[in-house]
Amino acid sequence: MSYRSTIARQPQxxxxxxxxxxxxxxxxxxxxLDRPLIGVTGIGASFAAAVVVAAQLQDGGRRAFAIRSVDMAGGLDLCDALVGLSHRGRSVETLAALEKLPSAGRLAITNDAASPLALxxxxxxxxxxxxxxxxSSTGYTATLLAAGMICEKLAGETADAFAAIPALAGEVLATAAGKMERLGRLFATRRAIDCVGAGAAMGTADEASLLIREASRIPAAAYDTRHYxxxxxxxMDGTTGVVIFGAGRELELARHLERIGCPALLVTxxxxxxxxxxxxxxxVPASRNVIAQGIIDIFAAQLLAAELxxxxxxxxxxxxxxxxxTKVPDSKAA
Structure with a gap:
């Protein structure tokens, strides 16, 4: 299935x-998972998702952090509970992280119940x-949605931030699509693109930079807003571009980039x-739930990556x- 068609079928x-x-x-x-310190781990796009998920747990009063799977491979006792994210459940590093931490409560989110990570x-x-x-498009956003629902249950939330997400996905994709021709002109022949956001949006920026690298082979990187x-x-100058996520200091950053002659996309x-x-x-629509916001925000970056x-x-x-x-071999494919 093509990249654009999977982006389009995200509402379903x-x-x-x-x-x-x-x-x-x-x-x-x-x-x-109801333990003092919760780690969220993954690699590639799944680590970007882990940053968003950890931010939601923190927002709910939990001591939680995103940790790179490779940092857990040594078996250090770094957390009391661990959430492992891997779309197919076959990422070697994420599997090692769960296997090396058997004393922690471990939950995996994958699309395959028979995958090594699930087991x-x-x-x-x-x-x-x-x-x-x-x-990845549906894999990333579906992982976030499922993780968000877990966070809600763990927190005892009665409000459901995710029931409306499928419909919102279609609306936001349609709105963002209307800006892609313009962005295609402004971002043409960029030598590099930075992606910027704060808190949970740092994970969104990381995923956006990965999409741009993978889809268009343009060097891209992610930064925390204040660090940036x-x-x-x-x-950054007239030969580069910046993708910004946020509604705080990000607004002045967007204005400043335009003043210095650097094309920018602000998702806000x-x-x-x-x-x-x-x-x-x-x-884009605002959500009080940072994972729901992360899903809403990434659609524009997916379409931009496809355009580039x-x-x-x-x-x-x-x-x-x-x-x-990097992947555990699939015996069914052998």
Missing amino acids: ALADTYAAARSQLAGMDLSI AADLHLKLDNGSDATP LHGPMES TAEGMEDGELLTVIR SDAAGLTDTKFRYRMSD
């Missing part, structure tokens, strides 16, 4: 995952997002920001570099 993929997760969570005891965990929640493409102001933005919930000569604004991929003549081009040691 998210609706299916919502229904599946709701059914599973109705009978799931999450007490093994290594005490609890497993299965996604129902259907097929995904490279780069302390030097990293110094290299803020009112009153308008397109400029080089600034493109995509206003098409412009580079790389539409649905397969990865050039395939590593032999």
Whole structure:
């Protein structure tokens, strides 16, 4: 399935995952996660998702943090409970993280109940997002949605921040699509693109930078907003671009980038920001739940990555570099 078609089918993929997760969570005891320190881990896009999930746990008063899977491979006792994210459940590093921490309560979120990661965990929640493409679209957003529903249950939340997400996905994708022709012109032939956000949006920025790298092969990197102001933005100019997520200091950053002649995309919930000569604004609905906001915010970046991929003549081009040691082999494919 093509990258653009998987982006477009996210409303259905998210609706299916919502229904599946709701059914599973109705009978799931999450007490093994109700511990003093919760780690959330993954690699690649799943680590970007882990940053968003950890931020939601923190927002709910939990001591939680995102930790890279490779940092747990040594078996250090770094957390009391661990949530492992991996769409197919075959990431070697994430599997090692769960296996090396047997004393912690372990929950895995994958789309395969028979995957190595699912089998290594005490609890497993299965996604129902259907097929995904490279780069990931439905896998990333479905993982966030399922993790968000887990966070709600763990916190005893009665409000449901995710029931409306499938419908919102269609609305936001349609709104963002209306800005892509303009962004395609402004972001043409960029030598590098930075992606910037704060808190949970740092995870969104990380995922956006990965999408741009994978889809268009343009060098891209992610930065925390305040860190970005302390030097990293110094290299940006008329030959580069910046993608910004947020409604705080990010607004002035967007204005400043336009003043220095650098094209920028601002994905924001803020009112009153308008397109400029080089600034493109995509206003999105606001959610009090940071995971729901992370899902809403990433749609524009997915479409931008597809636009840049098409412009580079790389539409649905397969990865050039395939590593032999990053996934547990699938015996069914042998």
